[in-house]
Amino acid sequence: MSGYVAAIAIVAIIGWVIVEITNAGRKKRSDMSDKEKAEMQKEIANLKSRIEVLEKIVIDEKYDLKKQFKDLENDKVA
Incomplete structure (x- = not known):
């Protein structure tokens, strides 16, 4: 109990x-002052745009293909 x-x-x-x-x-x-809030909102907008770019890169088929080739090279036994 x-x-x-x-x-x-x-x-x-x-x-x-x-x-x-x-x-x-x-x-x-x-x-927070209005100036600080505006700066924070601007920073959030910048971060969102950076995330969108990263999403596009990772989703791109070429990125996946390059990653697969790199993984194959790393798996080679020398």
């Missing part, structure tokens, strides 16, 4: 920590 109590206590503590972290994040965002 004490195992269940310990498990419930651990889950409650983890839940409390998650709530505190979430609240701290909200407070930090509300304390």
Whole structure:
């Protein structure tokens, strides 16, 4: 029975920590100035565009073919 109590206590503590972290994040965002928010939004937009480029590279068939050739070369026994 004490195992269940310990498990419930651990889950409650983890839940409390998650709530505190979430609240701290909200407070930090509300304390940001408009300039900081604009800079953050600009940085997020830049990161999204970089991710799109990376997705295009990885999805490209040529990338996969080059990777397969490289894997074959690495598997060779010298």
